[in-house]
Amino acid sequence: MxxxxxxxxxxxxxxxxxxxxxxxxxxxxxxxxxxxxxxxxxxxxxxxxxxxxxxxxxxxxxxxxxxxxxxGDGADVIQIPFLVGDATPSTSFDWNYTTVPQQGLAGRSVAFPRGRVLGGSSSVNFMYYTRGSSDDFDRLARVSGDDGWSWKKILPYILKTEKHLPPADGHNTTGQFNPAVHGFNGHLLTTLPGFPSDIDDRVTKTTEVLKDEFPFNLDMNSGTPLGVGWLQSTIGNGARSSSxxxxxxxxxxxxxxxxxxxxxxxxxxxxxxxxxxxxxxxxxxxxxxxxxxxxxxxxxxxxxxxxxxxxxxxxxxxxxxxxxxxxxxxxxxxxxxxxxxxxxQDHPFVAMQWIANDNQTQDTLNQRPDLFAAAQKEYDATHTGIFANNPAGNHIGWFRLPDDSPLLKQFGDPTGGPHSPHFEMMYENGFFSFTQTAPPTGNFFSILVAAVAPTARGSVKLATSSAFDHPLIDPNLLGTEFDQSLLVEAVKSSQRFVAASPWKDYIIKPFVDSVNATTDEGIKEYAAKFATTIRHPVxxxxxxxxxxxxxxxxxxxxxxxxxxxxxxxxxxxxxxxxxxxxxxxxxxxxxxxxxxxxxxxx
Missing domain, CATH: 3.50.50.60 (FAD/NAD(P)-binding domain)
Incomplete structure (x- = not known):
C-alpha cells in the first residue's frame, strides 16, 4: 500500500x-x-x-x-460525576460496540460501551476505584513467572498513582477509609462520597445486624476487599479524574x-x-x-x-x-x-429493584426538572452537591460463596484465593439498570449484582480486514453453568440483604420485573432477560x-x-x-x- x-x-x-x-x-x-x-x-x-x-x-x-x-462540546457529561449515565452508549465518546448474540442472555446482543475519547474508558466509566485483592496480583505473578507483579511489589505503584482528596462536602471521613493504604501525592484523584443519601445508615446498620454474611470493611482497597464499605471514586474537587x-x-x-x-x-x-x-x-x-x-x-x-x-x-x-x-x-x-x-472475560451483572418508601431518592431529582436545575446550578457555582457525587451509590460490597458451597465443591474455586470475591453488590439510591427503562414516577432502591469470578471465556475476532469495521465481540456472558448459578446465589444474597430489619419500613415490595425472581429458575429467567455487561473486558x-x-x-x-x-x-x-x-x-x-x-x- x-x-x-x-x-x-x-x-x-x-x-x-x-x-x-x-x-x-x-x-x-x-x-x-x-x-x-x-x-x-x-x-x-x-x-x-x-x-x-x-x-x-x-x-x-x-x-x-x-x-x-x-x-469541548458536550464534554460536561464526562466531567460532571452525576451525568456519567449520559456518557455512553450512543455518544461521540463511545465506540458504540455491540456484542454478538449471547447464549447465556437468551440470544440477546447487548451494547458494549468502550471509551473513544482521550482517557479511554476512564473518561466514561462509573468512576469506581477498587484495586482488587492481594490474591489477584499474587496470581498474576504466578501465572507470569514474575514476582514484580505480586501485591507486595505492585502496591508502591498503586500508591504512586493516587492522590486521595477530601470529599466534596468536606465531612469528617474517620471510620470510612484507612489512610495508611492510600497515596496522597500522585496524579489520579480519588475521594469518598461527598453527598449523603437516605440509604447510607440502612446499609451500614445491615452490616451490624447481619455481620456474618455482610461484615463492614473499613477499606476494601487494602488488598482484602471482602465485606461492605464506603465507595471510593476517581473524583477530585467535584469532577471526574481520568487518565x-x-x-x-x-x-x-x-x-x-x-x-x-x-x-x-x-x-x-x-x-x-x-x-x-x-x-x-x-x-x-x-x-x-x-x-x-x-x-x-x-x-x-x-x-x-x-x-x-x-x-x-x-x-x-x-x-x-x-x-x-x-x-x-x-x-x-x-x-x-x-x-x-x-x-x-467480563463481569455479567443484573439490577434488582424494589419500590421504596422515600421521596428523597435520585428518582425524584430525575423526575423534577426544577430540582435537577437547582442541583446543577449549585454545582456550577461551587462544584458541590449531588452533581459532584458518584450517582452509582455510596457503598459497595464484595462477597465469597460459603466454603461448603455446592457450587465450589462441584466446579472448584475460580478465584485467586481466599481474599478474592465471587460476587459484588452495588447499592443504589434510586432506580438503576442498563437494560430496563426507569418508570416515570415512583421511588426505588436498587442493588446491582455482579458475578466477578466468572468461568466463561469469550473472544474478539475480526469481522473484516478493515480497521474501520467493528470486530466480533463475544464476552460469553453467563455462558457457563457455574456463572449462571453464581449469579443466582448472588441475587438471593441481595434479597437477604433487603430483608434485614433496617429495611423493614423502607422496602415496600419488589419492582414488577423481578416479582417472579424468587426461585433459582425464576432468577435465571430474570437474568437471561435483563443481565448485561458491567463493561470490564480483559x-x-x-x-x-x-x-x-x-x-x-x-x-x-x-x-x-x-x-x-x-x-x-x-x-x-x-x-x-x-x-x-x-x-x-x-x-x-x-x-x-x-x-x-x-x-x-x-
Whole structure:
C-alpha cells in the first residue's frame, strides 16, 4: 500500500509552522515521521505511559488516539460525576460496540460501551476505584513467572498513582477509609462520597445486624476487599479524574510529546527482523476508511494500549494471531499467536429493584426538572452537591460463596484465593439498570449484582480486514453453568440483604420485573432477560511465562516472537480481576513504564 510521505506533507502544510500545541487533529501537524516511542491509544494505560516516558526531555513520544478530545462540546457529561449515565452508549465518546448474540442472555446482543475519547474508558466509566485483592496480583505473578507483579511489589505503584482528596462536602471521613493504604501525592484523584443519601445508615446498620454474611470493611482497597464499605471514586474537587486529566494534561505541556486524535491505527508494519522474529516498529494510520494512509516509525518501541477490544484487533490486522482465522480474511500471517483475541472475560451483572418508601431518592431529582436545575446550578457555582457525587451509590460490597458451597465443591474455586470475591453488590439510591427503562414516577432502591469470578471465556475476532469495521465481540456472558448459578446465589444474597430489619419500613415490595425472581429458575429467567455487561473486558492478549508456548505477551509485556512491540492495557490480564479494573490497569501501566525505561536505559 502506498503511503503519503509525511515529510512531503509537512513541507507543504503551513500547519507545520503554525501549530505549536501538542494536541493535534491532523497528520499534517506531526512534527516528525520518527519518534522514540509510539503509544497506540490514549486510554487508561496509554496516558500513564505517555506521561512517564516523556518525563525524560530527550525522549520523543507520539500518542495516536482514535477518539475525540475529552473537552469541548458536550464534554460536561464526562466531567460532571452525576451525568456519567449520559456518557455512553450512543455518544461521540463511545465506540458504540455491540456484542454478538449471547447464549447465556437468551440470544440477546447487548451494547458494549468502550471509551473513544482521550482517557479511554476512564473518561466514561462509573468512576469506581477498587484495586482488587492481594490474591489477584499474587496470581498474576504466578501465572507470569514474575514476582514484580505480586501485591507486595505492585502496591508502591498503586500508591504512586493516587492522590486521595477530601470529599466534596468536606465531612469528617474517620471510620470510612484507612489512610495508611492510600497515596496522597500522585496524579489520579480519588475521594469518598461527598453527598449523603437516605440509604447510607440502612446499609451500614445491615452490616451490624447481619455481620456474618455482610461484615463492614473499613477499606476494601487494602488488598482484602471482602465485606461492605464506603465507595471510593476517581473524583477530585467535584469532577471526574481520568487518565486524560490526571496524566495526559501534564504530558501535553511538554515539547517532546505529540498527541494525534481522531486518527485510527490501521496496522503495524514490519521494519526489520532479528533472526526469525519480525521487528514491528512501523505504525500505519488514517482518519477515515477511504482516506490516505500515513506511517510513523518508533525508534525504540511501539506500545499498544488500545484496550481489550482495540489491541487484539490491531494485532490481528497486523498479521499477529491465529493463522487460520487470518488466512480466511486474506491477511498475511507474520506471527502465529493463536491466543490473540481469545480467553476474553467480563463481569455479567443484573439490577434488582424494589419500590421504596422515600421521596428523597435520585428518582425524584430525575423526575423534577426544577430540582435537577437547582442541583446543577449549585454545582456550577461551587462544584458541590449531588452533581459532584458518584450517582452509582455510596457503598459497595464484595462477597465469597460459603466454603461448603455446592457450587465450589462441584466446579472448584475460580478465584485467586481466599481474599478474592465471587460476587459484588452495588447499592443504589434510586432506580438503576442498563437494560430496563426507569418508570416515570415512583421511588426505588436498587442493588446491582455482579458475578466477578466468572468461568466463561469469550473472544474478539475480526469481522473484516478493515480497521474501520467493528470486530466480533463475544464476552460469553453467563455462558457457563457455574456463572449462571453464581449469579443466582448472588441475587438471593441481595434479597437477604433487603430483608434485614433496617429495611423493614423502607422496602415496600419488589419492582414488577423481578416479582417472579424468587426461585433459582425464576432468577435465571430474570437474568437471561435483563443481565448485561458491567463493561470490564480483559484477557484478550494474556500474559504468560516467557517459556510458555501459550499466551500473547511475556512477563515484561513484550509480544511473543516479535521485537519492538509491547502491550500495556487490561487485555494482558490472564483472568478477570475481582474489582472494577481501572485501578489495576493504572498499576500495570505504572510498572510497565518503569520496565520500558529500564529496557532502554542509556
Amino acid at each position: 502506498a503511503f503519503m510521505k509525511l515529510s512531503k506533507l509537512l513541507a507543504l502544510s503551513f500547519l507545520s509552522k503554525e501549530i505549536s500545541a501538542s494536541l493535534l487533529t491532523s497528520p499534517a501537524q506531526l512534527k516528525s515521521a520518527e519518534y522514540d516511542f509510539v503509544v497506540v491509544g490514549a486510554g487508561t494505560a496509554g496516558c500513564v505511559i505517555a506521561n512517564r516516558l516523556s518525563e525524560d526531555p530527550q525522549v520523543r513520544v507520539l500518542v495516536i488516539e482514535a477518539g475525540r478530545s475529552n473537552t 486524560a486529566t490526571a496524566f495526559l494534561t501534564e504530558a501535553l505541556g511538554r515539547p517532546n510529546v505529540d498527541v494525534l486524535i481522531e486518527t485510527q491505527v490501521t496496522r503495524l508494519i514490519q521494519t526489520g527482523h532479528t533472526g526469525s522474529a519480525p521487528i514491528l516498529q512501523g505504525v500505519e494510520f488514517a482518519q477515515s476508511r477511504s482516506g490516505p494512509r500515513f506511517k510513523v516509525t518508533a525508534q525504540k518501541e511501539v506500545i499498544l494500549s488500545a484496550g481489550s477490544i482495540g489491541t487484539p484487533q490491531i494485532l490481528m490486522l497486523s498479521g499477529i494471531g491465529d493463522q487460520k482465522e487470518l488466512e480466511a480474511l486474506k491477511i498475511p500471517t507474520s506471527v502465529h499467536l493463536p491466543d490473540v483475541g481469545k480467553n476474553m 484477557s484478550t492478549s494474556i500474559i504468560s511465562k516467557e517459556s510458555d508456548k501459550t499466551g500473547v505477551v511475556g512477563p515484561q509485556l513484550l509480544v511473543k516472537n516479535v521485537k519492538g512491540l509491547r502491550v500495556v492495557d487490561a487485555s494482558i490480564w490472564p483472568f478477570v480481576v475481582g474489582a472494577h479494573p481501572q485501578a489495576a490497569v493504572y498499576a500495570i501501566a505504572e510498572r510497565a513504564a518503569d520496565l520500558i525505561k529500564a529496557a532502554h536505559k542509556k
